[in-house]
Amino acid sequence: MTVIDNAPTQIAEAQKVQVRSVYQEIAAEYDERIPGEGPTDEGFTQSEHDFVLSKVRAGQKVLDIGCGTGRFTVPMAAAGAQVTGLDISRAMLDVTEGKLAARGLSADLHEGDMANLPFEDDSFDVVTSMLALMHIPLEDRERVFAEVSRVLRPGGRFVIGVKNGLFEQFFKGDRFAAVDITDVEGKQLLFTGTRGGNDLTAPWYSFTPHELKALFAASGLVMTHLRGNSTISAWLADEVLADSGVAGVVRALEKNLGDVPPFNYLGYHILVEAVKPGR
16 A cells, blocks of 8 residues: 655645745735845845846736735836736735835736646746745745746746855855844744734745756756846955945946856856747
């Protein structure tokens, strides 16, 4: 008789419940916490936006998974894309709806699990996910990437931003965090100093470039662009970056070296594009 071990599935489901619970509680204050303050955080965020918006064109159908409070859903809609957003937390989606309404924009928002996308095959030109894939339970990783491949049209692109596990092999501290801290050893994200007075935790797994390549290959996607985010500033002391002149030089170097190996592979985070080959 074959014995089926359901423990990994049960652990994955428990982790999803935990993630949903945390973001239900943190939704109203999320935008005050992410990104952090200061020129380094501003540069980090600008790099994210530049990368994502360079991959999206007006009129394209875009799915933003783990869309949260609409950090990218809203600007992509403003750029003329037909955006669909999916998030595990209804409270986070409510914040996105408010932002869209305030700007006279619209997007199709869904509460759901990125491991079971409620969309037809070949539905989207682009799928994006920024700072959300790290919450995927390890057991679900291949399924999420396969689901993305399924809903992408041939020639469509998967555009993501993730914490770099290769960087963590050299430095396990959280470089730019003020209140939300990556616990590399514990594989979790810590939300400290919340309005409710509680410290919250959610599972958090970074990705190495090698792991991403393997996940893309398994799902039939081909990695075409890898950019390191904060490829230099993440390695420098805060006291060094406090000098505006030094910070300006570092920012310029990062802009030019972000796409150049090996610097791109050593970014604090990595920004990646993969393509679904045409038929």
